[in-house]
Amino acid sequence: MTRNSVREAEWPHRRRTAAANPTPPPAVKQALCCQCGQLRTYKQAKAERGPFDPLDRWRRRWVGSLKCSHCAVVTRHALLIPHSCSYRDSDEREQALALGDAPRTQMEQLTDLERLRPEYRAAFPQNPNLRHLWRVSDEAAARQAGQRQVATLCGGTHQLLGDHTLARAERLKPEYLAPAPVRADEYEDLDTGMSWRDGDCVDCLRVYNAQVLSKRRRDLRARLVRAFVLATKDAQSIERLYAALGEAVPDC
Structure with a gap:
């Protein structure tokens, strides 16, 4: 049996596999024209660039070339990240860390802030x-x-x-x-x-x-813990606490 005949014997199996596990179509995403601000949908953009730009990491953008119905020409579009993506706000969080925010997650705690913050300020003129x-x-x-x-x-x-x-x-x-x-x-x-x-x-x-x-x-958590302790006191303390909480939280 030749090599070509072996490949031909695999074709029915590949067709069955493709029929059983079809490739999902490209997701419909949104893009914003950088010239006029027109919003459009797309499946795949030309010259698409992700967020990682080795030349200038602080001017990186999700961009691609699409035809704008308003401009009637192919323009650069900002590719909007879907809400379901876990990394949707990763660039915004990195910028917030560079501008003094404290790390929130374990991944952000691994960020080298001593390198990140001077690097961010070196990319833009500062007032x-x-x-x-x-x-x-x-x-x-x-x-x-x-x-x-x-x-x-x-x-x-x-x-x-x-x-x-x-x-x-x-x-x-x-x-x-x-x-x-x-x-x-x-x-x-x-x-x-x-x-x-x-x-x-x-x-x-x-x-x-x-x-x-x-x-x-x-401080609020400490006061609420204290309120739970006072809830076991006499009726006068309970009424005073109930009135204070009722004013702060009307549905209480």
């Missing part, structure tokens, strides 16, 4: 006129070590000037911080060749407020 937040203990440790830089809450660094600077207190305050009004005046920066406005760093405020929210949640 030198932002007012950042940092921990007083970090500033004291940096000055004691003879260093002139301190890590900010947004994951960057701040140049320390003089003997002391104004920073937020080490202990979190019970209220959230809001950014100060931004002035319309712009100031040219010789290093970047661009003009920037003064203002608070919104990423520092976001991280600070997230820490305040986390602390409030811990």
